[in-house]
Amino acid sequence: MAVKRGQVTLSLVLVVALVLVVVVGVLRLAQMRSVPLGAARAAPTQGAGPATVELSADAANHSAATTVRDLLTKHFDAINDKDYQTWATTVVPARVTGQPKTAWDDAYDSTTDGTIRISRIDEQGPNRLLALVSFTSTQDPSSGPERFKLPQLCWRVAFQLVGDPPLIDVSRVGSQLLGPCS
Numbered sequence: 001m002a003v004k005r006g007q008v009t010l011s012l013v014l015v016v017a018l019v020l021v022v023v024v025g026v027l028r029l030a031q032m033r034s035v036p037l038g039a040a041r042a043a044p045t046q047g048a049g050p051a052t053v054e055l056s057a058d059a060a061n062h063s064a065a066t067t068v069r070d071l072l073t074k075h076f077d078a079i080n081d082k083d084y085q086t087w088a089t090t091v092v093p094a095r096v097t098g099q100p101k102t103a104w105d106d107a108y109d110s111t112t113d114g115t116i117r118i119s120r121i122d123e124q125g126p127n128r129l130l131a132l133v134s135f136t137s138t139q140d141p142s143s144g145p146e147r148f149k150l151p152q153l154c155w156r157v158a159f160q161l162v163g164d165p166p167l168i169d170v171s172r173v174g175s176q177l178l179g180p181c182s
Contacts, residue, residue, distance in 0.1 A: 043154050043181035048114030048138045051080055055118050059131075062121040064166070068131050069118060071166055072159070076135070091168045096156045098170065110140035130162040136181060144176065154181040 039130070053073045055065055063069070071090055078087035085102050088096045099107070115136040122130045134156050141149045156177040160169035 024137055043136050044115055046152075048136045048152070051076060051112075051114050051116065052118045053118065059118040059121050064121060064129055065118075066163065067119055067166065068129065071161070071168070072131065073116065075168060077165065079108050080114075082108065082110055092162060092170060095168065096167065096171050097122045107143070110143045111179065113136045114138075124160070127162060127164045127166070129166055131159045131161055133157050133159055148179060150180055152181050153178050173182070 053069050053076065055069055055094045059065055059068075071132065074086065074089040078084070082105070084101045087104065113135050115134075117134050118131055119134060120130075120132040122132075124130050133152070137153050137155060139153075140153055141151050144150055144153065158172075158175040160172065160175070163169065
């Protein structure tokens with residue numbers, strides 16, 4: 001059976017298109033993985049570092065950069081000041097319900113966050129943003145996360161922000177990487 005020239009051309013075009021889609025997907029995935037890991041500031045040798053929220057050049061170019069920085073400044077200041085009422089204004093109601101004041105006090109009573117940097121801000125849909133953030137926390141080791149009972153931890157978090165004005169959504173599985181800073 002003879003193969004028609006049009007069928008060969010169509011097959012070739014489809015193969016080339018599929019290869020291009022795969023290459024673009026791999027490059028985008030590599031870019032997404034490299035941005036937060038490559039953009040973090042050096043962790044301080046002691047303590048959490050300054051509590052000022054910084055923007056990378058990439059994040060600063062986003063139209064919501066000021067809004068996101070202001071939200072995260074308020075959020076981290078509330079943690080550092082042990083101010084549950086202010087913290088509750090930075091997160092969605094489901095997070096407040098899931099972490100009432102007594103649980104929040106237990107979780108953050110010895111925590112100080114600093115060296116905070118927003119590496120990237122991405123649109124996720126209408127009134128939905130993703131902010132890739134790195135920061136250092138210090139805490140009483142006994143109050144640290146289960147896997148890392150250490151006095152200092154380095155975090156990389158993908159904060160889902162929803163609404164207008166945005167609030168920090170409930171954390172998703174896999175949205176946080178943490179470990180020793182050294």
